[in-house]
Amino acid sequence: MPALGADMDEGTVLEWLVKPGDEIRKGDVIAVIDTAKAAIDAESFITGTIEQLIIGVGETVPVGTVLAMISEPAAPKAAPPPPPAGEPQRQAATPEHVPAAPGRPAPPISPLIRKRAHELGVNLAGLRGSGRGGALTRADVERAAARREPAGAGARSKATPRARRVAAELGVSLADVTGTGPGGSVREADVRRAVPAGEAAPAREPVPAREPAPEALAARSPAERTRSMRQAIARLMARSKREIPHYYVSSTVDMTSALSWMHERNRELAVSERLVPAALLLKAAALAARRVPGVNGYWVDDQFRPAEAVHLGLAISLRGGGLLTPAIHDAAELPLAELMSGMRDLVIRARAGRLRGSELTDATITMTNLGEQGVESVFGVIYPPQVALVGFGKITERPVAVGGLIGVRPVVVTTLAADHRASDGYTGARYLTALSDLLQKPGELL
Amino acid sequence: MTPDQARHAIEEAVARVAPDADLAGLAPDADLRDGLELDSLDFLRFIEILTERTGRQITEDDYPHLATLASAIKFLAGG
Amino acid sequence: MSTGEQVKTSYREAMRAAIREAMQRDDRVFLMGEDVGRYGGCFAVSLGLLEEFGPERIRDTPLSESAFVGAGIGAAMAGMRPIVEIMTVNFSLLALDQILNNAATLLHMSGGQCNVPLVIRMTTGAGRQVAAQHSHSLEGWYTHIPGIKVLAPATLEDARGMLWPALQDPDPVLIFEHGSLYNMQGVLAADAGPADIRSAKIRRAGGDVSLITYGGTLLKTLSAAEQLRADGIDAEVIDLRSLRPLDDATIMASVARTHRAVIIDEGWRSGSLAAEVSARITEQAFYELDAPVARVCSAEVPMPYPRHLEEAALPQPERIVAAAREVVG
């Protein structure tokens, strides 16, 4: 089927002017083709004999389809081979997007997609992927987020981008700021007014703030940066102590099986994958939080809101002072190896000042580990609006009674500071017991 | 590996893990981890760099040999 | 070494001096347009040049915009450096095909063979009660076209300094001169030379709001800034100078300081140059904005004849002040 116009994709054979056996010459009109616009004579570009008419009168076929077979005379003419029939440039388009073969298991969810889903508070279970092979794409997650009301805080308050950025920097929760802009929108001045000198700023907004607050931190001089960080910590801690009725529980946990299991595994692992005790403690703390959800979530609008997943905040002390608590997302689900590399990555980036705003503001429970600094135990201050903080002291050799006999065993003192508005000592105790049980069966931490 | 090469490798590893740490000011028999405030992650990174630089496999059982500068040099140079 | 000596002049004389200098320095340069010779130029910019350079290089043309603009393109393609004057942007519509389909496109279409080192000057804008067909401000249309550059000299320095670098440019450059500027008086360095034609300039520094404008509305914007000072609002005024390419860096740096932007453009709002600048601010400086970007443009009406209606239609200092107050809040 010849291309008979710039905008022609298919054509209909209106009439054959030849029949099999006819002799034809180059340039002879052999058929009449109906394009969308008009009936047009189609000519032959070779001299020869009509062998067979393949496409019949009235049939519509795309450009390039072979209409008839013409045999060329045997004489060795230097005629070139006829152009490859039926393969016009246009059809060599890239293969269409291949849908997943039915029945094949959907590909695993990439960490990036999980992180994005978490940022938007989207539950990935049962979400159909539009990517190659049914994989979930960022767009799928974002569409899912747009379709329903974000979990956590109420409707997103109307604030200018500048106001959001300053609020993130100063640790001000927009929910607590009254806007004086058009339509009651919050503007920079409103945010700054909401932070009177000395009085602690209300806690960060639980819904993850979008603005890259740390870049604002990084943009200024180091001295300025530590001063404003100190101010932010001061405000947060003062508010925590003022508003949260802390209760504390502690427990000494035998680390023998955990450490020997770890050393055994480390023998087979390359240096870069080798585990440290902190990774085990972190994983256990996360799994325990999943088992005892009462400690994992936020205190907002005078009620406890349990979080869907466990995002474990990690208290990281910076060289030369200062503290950041970035979160490891889905710490309960992440395999131990990924948790280890995630922890190393967070520490390096925290100390280099290259954390993203979203990482800093969405922990559902925080862990602090001062064992390296040699203290036996730590009773921490909860990060509002979270409702619990788990603490670990130094792993030390201590005389312990086991089965009636005295033995020397590596042990660690684990503590929990919890918000008595959200839970009672009973829940705190159940959490530490769960933590201890998990550390006795390290295989489950994988 | 000669003691000098070992010392040089340790100095480079410390520089990369704790850029602001003052190795020179540390007594050869002083504890490296305390003196340089290396936590377990820093120390793991320190071991990782040493393995890359010297090609020596260092298992957890070898950690005690790396407690001080002097012992580390002896361990690496000892072969 | 500039002698520091200053001379009193006008925008019109500054542009004339620029043309004279270019024609003296480069014999490939010549001026072509309706009534540029014997009549001395519809706005008297080329007064006296016919007597000085003769009819071969100061060429009056018949009223055939497509022909003489196309001829300018052909002559440039063949090695000359023509300055084509289209009396006003209103008549340039008759030559828009030559400007778009030939001047702006030949280099790309010919695979890099055909350069068109041409300068086209046009008067633009309203404000003299000449009614709908003579009062258009269509620079925005031309800034839409890749392949040409668009300049808007709003000061004596720029009127004197932009022509020579525009002529040196191997690609077509359009220079829009707002009709209200020709009589503007002022002082200029006697040896004032070429100006940069790539960047915007901050004509008044300020920290509370960025007033972004060009050409005929610069003076109105500066006076609005003065009025705003009385309200305690410290306005920054940016003169775009180059409408294509736009100097994004200067615009975004200013918005990053003031966190508020008002764009003043005599064109109609829909699909205007102001719309393009606003879109770029939202794309590149979104997190700096403490208020939506505001625009002060002409009312979307054919320009009326009566004075009071024309003034109501055009951007005025009062409307700029109101818009600035709105965004500063």
Added chain:
Amino acid sequence: MSRVTGEAAPEAAADAPGAGHRRELLRQMLLIRRFEEKCVELYSAAEIRGFVHLYIGEEAVAVGVNQALTADDSIVSTYREHGHALVRGIPLDAVMAEMYGKTTGCSRGRGGSMHLFDVRRRFYGGNAIVGGGLPLAIGVALADRMRGEERVTACFFGDGAVAEGEFHECMNLAALWDLPVLFCCENNLYAMGTAVERAQAQTDLALRAGSYGMPAWPVDGMDVTAVEHAARRAAEAVRAGGGPHFLELRTYRFRAHSMYDPELYRDKAEVEQWRHRDPIEMFTRSMREAGELDDTELAAMEDALARQLEASVAAARAAPAEPVEDLTTFVYSPESS
């Protein structure tokens, strides 16, 4: 070995053109004809795309006018330009590669059939806007005149352009300023689907052109010798400062306006009648009668052309396409962007 490219014939001998000269005229007409026929084939196979306007039937005009031009003269053409480009000397491979949109094309593949450029040969392109090339042509002529160059700018356009305002503006300006332009109006009787008598109150276009105060002659566009003779006379006058001249070359296109229109605007009988005056067959017949051409020479000429065409198609197919990364090059010149 006959000259491979369509290089313009060497300065023809001063005296009456000899048989050798006529053989070259015939070869150039055949070059155009076979090139256009190959385009039909390639277009039907969808190997070349877009709009393609064929010159079959009008070959005598391009070949004849080209004989009157020197290497220093300039040409501004229209979208039916393959013939003008080939006889001007743009290599066959470069024109074919341009049809394929390849970087080895004479416009780097950027222009296609309607925008062939070769500035070294002063071929300032086809122009797809009807009448759009006329202002450019008078501009080039203006530049030549201002620099005292004795050169001619030949400007090709069709009868359709005569209805555009630009045509009248340019004719007047060229006459007013005595610009060295040779206006070549290829009157093939149809502006796409509108016959000239349905578009022009006065269809004698030479008469119309004369009203602008320039010499204007009608010429039989199907007779290559007549075209050459008229073009020489006009070009020499223009070059000598006689101001612009206008040739109305009355010719006819045997195929559709562009790839493919149903030609409802004319009946087949008219086409057949004009085919009797096919410029190539008439010229071949007269050369045979004068004993200047026999079958073997003709077959050799056809064979050489067929091989050159196949080679150009093979080269074009194999030539590289422009990398997408170069999309924005040549929007502005490098040093000025």
